[in-house]
Amino acid sequence: MFAFKFKAIDRQNHTIVDRVEASSVEDAYDRLAKRGFSDIRVIDSKKTAIDLNDVASRRRLVSSARQELDLQKQSSLIIKLMMLYARDVKILGGLLVWLLVSILLYGLHSAIALVLAGLLIAHILWFVWAMVPMTLYDLALDASFWRRWGELERIMRFLATWKSWFKTSISEREIIFRLASAEAGQGRLEAALKRAAVLKKSL
Incomplete structure (x- = not known):
């Protein structure tokens, strides 16, 4: 069994963020529907849900579903960017090594240390400029799938x-299509159709 995070509307029209125990994502949807929830969104897959048969995985139950979801939203982009940046070891590693050597040999405020620090900052800014859109788009596709x-x-x-x-x-x-899908998924059908009409006109 697994504990899946979900977001749904209860019978009192309150938004609920919690976990449900189920054997699969489909089972989680069935159980929540039987409990009277509407607008159900199971946020986890089996890979990200808590495995209740695993002691290490069960430690995540210390945090509420809402706390865990808030943490994921805040950190997912930063973590993905850090992982991508860490792969570029040839440039990153070389700059860091030369920066450390120059600081040790010539001091923190030496000209060569400042130049290397400037190159490192410039490289990080270039990386953010180049990678943020596609990283966000990957997150958007993941959000759309789930x-x-x-x-x-x-x-x-x-x-x-x-x-x-x-x-x-x-x-x-693509941006218009994804926004229309998001609006429709949240029940704002009129806004979604109005936005999608722009795509129809351009065909």
Whole structure:
């Protein structure tokens, strides 16, 4: 059995973020529907849910579903960017080694240390500029697959606002389509149809 995080509306029209014990994602949806919930979104897959048969996995029960979800939202982009940046060891490693050597030999405020520090900062800024859009898009696809419509809408609105500032191949049509999907998934069908009408006109 697993403990899946979910977000749903109860019979009193309150938004509930909690966990449900089930054997699969499909079973989780069935159990929640039988309990009278509506607008159900099971957030976890089997890979990310708590395995109740595993002692180490059960330690996550210390945090509530809402606390864990908030932490994931705050850290997922940063963690993905850090993992991607760490792969670029040739440039990153070389700059860090030369920076440390120059500080040890010439001091923190030496010209060579400042130049290398500037190159490192410039490389990090270039990396963020180049990688943030596609990393966010990957997160958006993941949110779409697991029907986390609120998260999908936040990501796509950010990309729509800042698209011109970043290096990205994400088309305007794709952003409109994903935003319309997010709105429809949250029950805002009129807004979704109005947004999707723009795509129909451009065909």
